[in-house]
Amino acid sequence: MNRIISLLLIALVFSSCKKEKTIWETDWSAPLISDTLSLDKLVNDSTLTNSGGDYLLDLNRTLLDLNLADLITIPDTTISEEFIPGAALTLSPGFSFVNSVEEHQMNIPDVQLKIILLKEGFIDVKVENPLPTITIFDVQLPGVTKNGVTFSKQYQAPAMSNGVLGVVQESIDLAGYQIDLTGITGGSVNFLRSQITVITDPAGPSVSITPSDITNVDATFRDIKINYARGYFGNKIIADTSNVFIDALNNVSNGIIDLPASTIQFHIENGIKVNAEAKFNYVSNENAAGNVVSLTSLNIGNPINMNAATGSWNTLVPSQQTIEFNSTNSNIEVYLENLGANHKFAYSMQLNPWGNTSGSWDEIFPQSKLKIGITANMPLAIGLDNLILKDTFEVSLNQDPNKTRVKSGELILQASNAFPISGEIKIYLINEDGSLASTIVGSSQLKSSLTGTIDATTGLLVENSELRFVLSEDAVNRIDNVKSLVLETKFNSTNPVTGLSEQQSIPFGAFLAVKLKTKFKTENKF
Amino acid sequence: MRTFSKIVFSLALLFSQNLVAQLLPISYDTLEIKQELIINGGVDYYSSAIEKDIASKFIRGGFIDQTMKDRSFSKHGAVNRLGGVGLASIEYRNYNKRIFKKKNWGYVIKGGYDVFFGALYSKDFFGLAMYGNDQYRGETIDGSGTNLSMTAYQKIGFGLIDRKTKSSVSFNVYNVSSRMNAQMRKFELTQDLAGDNIELVLDGEISTSNSNKFNQGIGFGVDIDFKLPISYGKNNTIAFVQFQAQNIGFAYMYEKQKVYRLDTTFTFSGLEFNQLVGDDSFFGDSLSLLDSLGVTSSLKNKTIMLPGFIQVGKIVDEHSTKKLQSFFGLRLYPTLIYSPFIYAGANYKPLEWLNVGANVSYGGFGKFKTGLYSSVRFSNYSIGLATENLIGFFSKKANGESLFIKLRWAI
Known part of the structure; x- marks a missing residue:
């Protein structure tokens, strides 16, 4: 139906x-x-090796790696000299009306430098002529040399015309120059010397100069990077806290892990010819449950002396120290078996802990480094x-x-x-x-x-x-x-x-x- | 309930008149009349293998259980067909008004709604759709040669009809409201026994409407209905042969159709872990599943052939003195989905106002079928009921259902 x-x-x-x-x-x-x-x-950040048919975990991480550029920086510095006559004068052709030797302090914080060798950098020179005749500027930087030759440049500035100063500008590459920063006396630090003379055009007319006619020379050092430095590098303290995250361990919610006897080594390297003192303030980890375990050892919290590097240039030998944490000198197994996902390493490195004991003869070379690395060696046996x-x-x-x-x-x-x-x-x-x-x-x-x-x-x-x-x-x-x-x-x-x-x-x-x-x-x- | 159904059906037969099945022109009235209004409607779906209890669920809804699936699945051969038509039409014939003075022609105005759907498919294709791929582990599911088609359209037409012979020609305009066509020249899904690897080989095209708009395309076509007297036997007995063509024409799909082109060999044995994460992961935004399968899509206007048919056959003469007359014929749709359909039957006229008949047929979307009809005439009115699938009324194991009704008013 x-x-x-x-x-x-x-x-x-x-x-x-x-x-x-x-x-x-x-x-x-x-x-x-x-x-x-x-x-x-x-595993992408560890080295797994074959040890008797079983895996061996050889983990390497770098916690600190400072080079010369990180340790010593030269800020841009401008040397400016103005020459003002005391009274009105008439200048005959070829008359030298400026002859000045000066020293200029470079603003280099915390460091007292005597010698630096430039890897790269520039000097921008600018001269201004207030006279109605050509003037010849002779700019010399007596402490700035390359292959034994002192930096010296001569500029012919045009006459001032219609109230407009006669100006000459030039940029000069300073790569390879050595700068003596001991000043005029030779016993100072961070001081740069200059010697400037200005004469009127020998073939020009006689001209008048008054106190309102200002002759000016600017020399700006910029983008300086150094290859080498000598002096006293100060009582500098480099301190930091590094974190190492092992995300996978964040997923552990319960249970017990039993690891074999393992060691963790910290490798400290001082590539500067300066005495130093390293210290591990604390090493700890926190697991997914919020449990924090600190590594305890006599090596934690106590200073570790680091000798200065030896040699120079190609023969430089860094000073090295290896601090090992093992089951006999620390609670390393308890530390590792906490399965911490967030590891914190707090450390410091102090330069010249006892002051200027080198007589301002601290040296740093292009290959000089301050490094702290960590190595863990562990047979991959796991309970x-x-x-x-x-x-x-x-x-x-x-x-x-x-x-x-x-x-x-x-x-x-x-x-x-x-x-x-x-x-x-x-x-x-x-x-x-x-x-x-x-x-x-x-x-x-x-x-x-x-x-x-x-x-x-x-x-x-x-x-x-x-x-x-x-x-x-x-x-x-x-x-x-x-x-x-x-x-x-x-x-x-x-x-x-x-x-x-x-x-x-x-x-x-x-x-x-x-x-x-x-x-x-x-x-x-x- | 079954008894009651039979009673109602018998009563319907008893009171029906001038009955036709979906397309069988079983009686031919040569009496001249002035006007005629015919309302015709019905559905007929059947399959070469799918039983009614599954097919009917796709029409009326309901749950297809394992027994139903198993029974139909066991009936499937290498090549199988499923299809049907649904139609509703109204036609007005005026024989009194002469269109041309020298001709004895009246006119015809008609309108209607038709749906044609069909599928040519393999046993594996039915199995995949009904059971899923799990039972085919260690085998290749071969659905190559699968052809699916569906067109729904409305038409209005105007034509001429011979006052005496009732032969007619009408020209129709069509609105195609929905269309889908899929042809899978190659469809092979191979799985190993463990279910570790699958390989899919595809070569085919699927075209379907890209919007829900009612007006998707416009078409033009013709309906032809010629009735020719033929004399035979020693007594030069006259019989009538009908040549009928309906909806012969083309349509232009002015709404763009979405055409998917499949030409790929896709093997898959599982993702690697690094494919599960990251911007280029399998589930990332940058990856398109269709691209991975080698499927391209485009929007196209298409010209299509309307699902028309041609039918030739001997029909019943309403004014014959014989109480028992035969009828037979052949029907063709221009598509592989529909195989040539042949039919033959007998019409019995026990009373002047009553016709009953039965027929057998083979082909089309299925195999062997039986039909039954009856028509009753009351003065100027007549009503008829017919089925082309008699078993479908009584058995769940039948391969389809069919019912048509026709109302006629003539003066």
């Missing part, structure tokens, strides 16, 4: 008129991820006892119930594991308000390689696992409110013979081959 009436209606109104949607279910499957994880892929890593991903999984949608499904993780570590994986679906919508537990463990068999290709113990994560219809129905997904993995390094959590060496070339596939049922609505 219904069929007939329905068909009649269809015929009469000339069109179909659906009261409800057509619905059917289909089953789909597809590969999602296929990849092989290895430590070579994961994990229910170590839990958690990571959160923002997701938007809205489905319209009136349209085709996923009704249920499962993720299938197939893994070949060559790491001696097992894992239990859970996925938490979190609502927008933070409440738990669903928990999806892996059907089995990601098995440790210790229960596996030798892989003929790699020669490593490999164990295969298949984990299924079932997304039930009930979980799917509640998925609209899910705004984040928490992936939690609990790791263990259990010895299959003893059943105890023990340190396990990571074999060289260890890998985790992963295939993630999906199967899901869709409810198709048309």
Whole structure:
């Protein structure tokens, strides 16, 4: 009856008129991820070496690296000299009316320099002639020499005309010049000498000069970079705090890690011929739970003497010190096993801690550096006892119930594991308000390689696992409110013979081959 | 309920008159009349393999369960067809008004709404759509040669009709309101048994409307209906053969159609981890899934052929003295989706005001079908009901449903 009436209606109104949607279910499957994880892929700032078939972590980081340009800077400096006659005079041709020897202090903070050698830089010279005749400027900088020749330049300034001064300007490259900053007496520091003479044109007319006629010479040193400096570099203190972040450890939420005996070494290098004193004020790390562990040792907080470098130029030998923190002189294992994600290193380096003991004979060369580096050597043997890593991903999984949608499904993780570590994986679906919508537990463990068999290709113990994560219809129905997904993995390094959590060496070339596939049922609505 | 349905259907047959099925011109009245108004409507869908309980769900809605899918799936062969038509028309014929003085021709004004849809597809294609790809692991899903087509249009027409023979020609203007066409010359989806790798080979084209506008294209076409008397036998008995062509013409889609071109071999065995993150990740903004699949799209104006048909057959003479007459014929649509359709049947006229008939047919969108009709005449009015798929009324296992109604007023 219904069929007939329905068909009649269809015929009469000339069109179909659906009261409800057509619905059917289909089953789909597809590969999602296929990849092989290895430590070579994961670790990009460390060196992994093969030590007896196992990995050895050789980590190097530089905390401080200062060179000559960072330590000594010469600011731009202008030497300006004005010459004003005391009374009105008549100047005959070739008359020398300026003859001046001066010294000028360069503003170099905290440092008393006697000699500098310029790597690059310029001097901009400008002379101004107030007379109605040509004048000849002779500019000499007696302490500024190159290959033994003193800087000397002569400028012929045009006559002043119609009230406009006769001006000459020039820029000169100072690369390779040496500057003696001992002043006129030879015992000063940071002082530059100049000698300037000005004569009228020998072939010109006699001219008058009055106190209002000012003869001017400007010499500006700019963009100076030095190759070498000698003097007293002051009682300078360089202090800083460096942070090293290991983001992956931010995901550790619980559990215990057991690491083998490890060492951390700090390498201090002084490439300046100046005595110095280094000090580590503190070293600490903070883990994801907020626990802070400080490294304790006699080497923390106490000054470490650094001798001056020896030699010069090509024979320069920096002074070096290595400060090692190991399990006998520090709490290094406790420090590392805190699994801190944020490591803080506070340090200082003081130059000339006992004053000017070198007689202003501190020297710095182009290759001179102040460096602090850190090295960690650790066999990659790791003991994990229910170590839990958690990571959160923002997701938007809205489905319209009136349209085709996923009704249920499962993720299938197939893994070949060559790491001696097992894992239990859970996925938490979190609502927008933070409440738990669903928990999806892996059907089995990601098995440790210790229960596996030798892989003929790699020669490593490999164990295969298949984990299924079932997304039930009930979980799917509640998925609209899910705004984040928490992936939690609990790791263990259990010895299959003893059943105890023990340190396990990571074999060289260890890998985790992963295939993630999906199967899901869709409810198709048309 | 089933008994009640049969009673209602029987009553409908009893009171119907001058009945035709969708396109079967089963009776021919040569009496001269002045005017005639015919309202005709109906739907007919069927398939070579898909049973009614699935197909009807796509019309009336409802849940398609596993049993339904399994039953239809088992009926599928290598090549399968599914399709149907829906129509509604009104036609006014004036035999009294002569258009040309020297000719005995009246005129015809008609209007209507037609939908034609069809699919030529493989068993795998049905399986993929109904079950998904999971059951095909370790196999190749071959949907090559799949052809899908749907056109919905409205028409108005004007023509001439011979007062005596009722032969007519009308010229029609069409508005194409919706259209879709897909041709997959190559469609192969290969999966290994473990489901680790898939390979998709595509070569085809999909063209569909790019907007929801009611007016997508304009077309011009012709309807022809010639009835020719033929004498046969020793007594020179007269029979009538009808040559009919409907909606023969073309349409220009002035609204641009979205055309997807697929020509790719796409293999996928899973993403690597570095493809999951970063600006160039698989899910990043810079990546287009269609580009990755080698699918290009463009907007084009297209000229299309209207889904018209040609039919030739012997028809029933309304004024024959015989109570039992035969009819038979052949129908052709110019598309591979529709195979040549042949039909044959018998008309029985027990009373002057009553016609009943039955027919069998083969081809079209399906295979063997049976039809039944009846028409009843009351003075100047007549009404008819028909089905071209009798089993569809009684069995879920039928491959379609069909019902047409025709109302006629003639003086």
